[in-house]
Amino acid sequence: MQSSHEFLVLVLDSITEHIVVIDETGDIQFVNQSWSAFGNNNACVIGDNWEHENYLSECDKASAMGDEFGTKAGTGIRTVIENRESFFDFEYPCHSPSEKRWFMMRVTPFQVADQKYFVISHQNITKRKLAEEDVSNLAKIDGLTDISNRRAFDEFFHKEWSRCCRLKKPISLAMVDLDHFKLLNDDYGHQSGDECLVKMGRLLKEFANRPGDMCARYGGEEFVLVWGDTSLAQAKQLCNRLLKNIIDLNIQNQNSPIKNCLTASIGLAEIIPDQGNEAKELITKADRMLYRAKDSGRNRVES
Known part of the structure; x- marks a missing residue:
């Protein structure tokens, strides 16, 4: 017994x-x-x-x-x-x-x-919690592209920033802007433009697979990608692959001065968060790199 x-x-x-x-x-x-x-x-x-x-x-x-x-x-x-x-x-x-x-x-x-x-x-x-998250996410999903919206990005980015700060790990942020999207809309119509954005959303999901990753529609034809615990070199490899995959979509944009298909410009930045810097610094840096990519001829990554 x-x-x-x-x-x-x-x-x-x-x-x-x-x-x-x-x-x-x-x-x-x-x-x-x-x-x-x-x-x-x-x-x-x-x-x-x-x-x-x-x-x-x-x-x-x-x-x-x-x-x-x-x-x-x-x-x-x-x-x-x-x-x-x-x-x-x-x-x-x-x-x-x-x-x-x-x-x-x-x-x-x-x-x-x-x-x-x-x-x-x-x-x-x-x-x-996953069921509750599903309900909450309905208010954080972009209705057209079916990826996260700006509100969801802001919330996720600050949480991931805090996590990487605690773990002393790098966080990378890519800002993606579709080149000459207005020409595509004007030449092929807004329905074709919407279909293009949907395809972009579907593609970006392939680049955000881990709990510390996120893709979101930032506004209009601009998107963002967050990669937690990811170095600048690793993120740059992802961005270069993304540029190639966007071209491989073969979305026609015949009057674009770059190519006769859709291309994108990417501004990339990385930082190891600590108590001496703020999340907005990374956004500002990535945005500055995006403008450099545009000024340098587009269809490229600048970091």
């Missing part, structure tokens, strides 16, 4: 939520298998040796590096430990390089004899 302790451990290990138990000082007393597996699968430096690590210290370290989760989690746990709140919960993103993920963190106290402990659970709520 199994002991009560063994039975309870088996029960907790069968739960898909990531569970950790801490004492009043923040020292970890127990983690379940889901917690350990998540740590191992996400290259956590602690590995399997969780017990007696201090959860609050780890939150404080993350907070000192600018991590929003570390700040909110550490503050919330302390409100429960200090009896200022009976429980604490909040939802947070925990995206991997290949997928979007969200979790709900909940802190609940319990007592054994004179000793207080705290259960911290992390429940995967990705399905619900």
